[in-house]
Amino acid sequence: MREYRLNEFQGFDSLTLTEVPIPTPGPSQVLVKVHAVSLQQRDLIVAKGSYPKPLQPGIVPVSDMAGEIVAVGSSVTNFSVGDRVCANFAMPGFTFGDLGAEIDGVLTQFKVFDADPQRLVKFPDHLTYREASTLPCAxxxxxxxxxxxxxxxxxxxxxxxxxxxxxxxxxxxxxxxxxxxxxxxxxxxxxxxxxxxxxxxxxxxxxxxxxxxxxxxxxxxxxxxxxxxxxxxxxxxxxxxxxxxxxxxxxxxxxxxxxxxxxxxxxxxxxxxxxxxxVVMGGMERFTEMNQLIDSLKLRPYIDPREFTLDNAAEAFRYMDGRTHVGKVVIQVLEDEN
Incomplete structure (x- = not known):
């Protein structure tokens, strides 16, 4: 599989695309195929080395994603293969998120997550993966x-x-x-x-x-x-x-x-x-309430029309940094999926 890492924090040219094996989930984990990610300002700050906390070189950047569970550990009962999920990056104890800064993020084709009810949330059925990737922060x-x-x-x-x-x-x-x-x-x-x-x-x-x-x-x-x-x-x-x-x-x-x-x-x-x-985002309870509202309204997030793929992810960072976008900037991780 392919994923990006930041071996240094000197701007968007520090984003390095690498080939690594697909990880295997442990007994209490799930493997998620990442279909799309969206960028937020925090991702730009991390890449530029301006994040207020120490960063570990080699980290996988980006926090907001939507994907599909493709494997579950032997003790997992709350998620199933085929579930479409977003990752909650504002975990308890991390008001401004852990993914993509404190720990490896989601700019990768596959990601192992703990099957923690505070970490993963199913998103409304009417949303595409691209649309759902915009939910966790914005x-x-x-x-x-x-x-x-x-x-x-x-x-x-x-x-x-x-x-x-x-x-x-x-x-x-x-x-x-x-x-x-x-x-x-x-x-x-x-x-x-x-x-x-x-x-x-x-x-x-x-x-x-x-x-x-x-x-x-x-x-x-x-x-x-x-x-x-x-x-x-x-x-x-x-x-x-x-x-x-x-x-x-x-x-x-x-x-x-x-x-x-x-x-x-x-x-x-x-x-x-x-x-x-x-205003801070809040945790999974608020995320779930919001998803219920989105579902009831059949609301569709607005995505900037400029399209990006995994191959030109750095251009997506530059585009967002230029502040000419409207709505969310999304990177299509799997090119054959919406």
Whole structure:
């Protein structure tokens, strides 16, 4: 079989495709044929050597996958050959995941997993492997942001920043709940995709730098009930200004690079009676709940149309790093499967 390893952490050229034997599962393990993987920002950070924890050279990268169980150990009773599964990388004790950083990840054709009910989850039948590979990080983060202490509901206004994986899933989940969605991006082309997916209002934050004022105009001065902030310090002031009184600002990312003066933030938050919440994905219980929602809505994840295979995986990393994508970037591990 073929798999990638990172023998050093100096960028995407460090990805090395190797030939290794197909592993054999132990008594309490299963062997999964990996059909597709999707990339997240953490995968890029690992490859660049910027991960905040020590990394072991030779590790298999990437955390998010969907595949098919092709062999089970002699003591395994909770999974069967033919089960279609995703791997949960946010295992107990690893809030930000172990696969692809702490331990070998999933950029490989076959992967042995412990048959742990916290590790593997069956995904909805209507999804392809490519679609299911997008669930473990982006979808689960979006779900956690919208279905936290005060779940999104019909009639809410949800403001979503950006059009990458988490943002597009947030758009889809919010629409599924009957909410009105406002989405921002630096690109009119990306916003066109968001409109086709159902976004009722779009804002180009390059041509409209004071986008918080536009949100207030769209909502007749009320603001958004839920704001999904992915910029961190560079967007947080504007997010609070765009928030409705008593609304929520869900802190999902910190991708913004602009220097920011946050001295006004406490008073703004008080004046808006705003709740700010840091979002982490959560474990298998939340993953299972999300899959039930996806199944009931028959939701289909949006995948960027640029296609990648195992042979050009490094190009997928570069493409995502360039931030021209919309939705999720997926690598097709098995070229004859969807």
């Amino acid at each position: 979808a689960l983060t979006a779900y956690a942001a919208l279905y936290g202490p005060v779940p999104v509901k019909g009639g809410d206004v949800v403001l979503v920043q950006g059009t990458s994986g988490v943002s597009i899933f947030t758009l889809q989940f919010a629409l599924g709940a009957g909410a009105t969605v406002i989405i921002t991006s630096s690109s009119d082309e990306k916003l066109d995709v968001a409109k086709k997916l159902g976004a009722q209002h779009v804002i180009n934050y390059v041509s409209t730098p004071n986008w918080e004022d536009e949100v207030m105009r769209i909502t007749d001065g009320k603001g958004a009930d839920v704001v999904i902030d992915i910029g961190g310090a560079s967007t947080l002031i504007q997010s609070v200004k765009a928030c409705a009184f008593g609304g929520w600002v869900q802190l999902v990312g910190v991708i913004g690079h602009a220097k920011a003066d946050l001295n006004a933030l406490p008073l703004l938050a008080i004046l808006k009676n705003a709740c700010m919440r840091g």
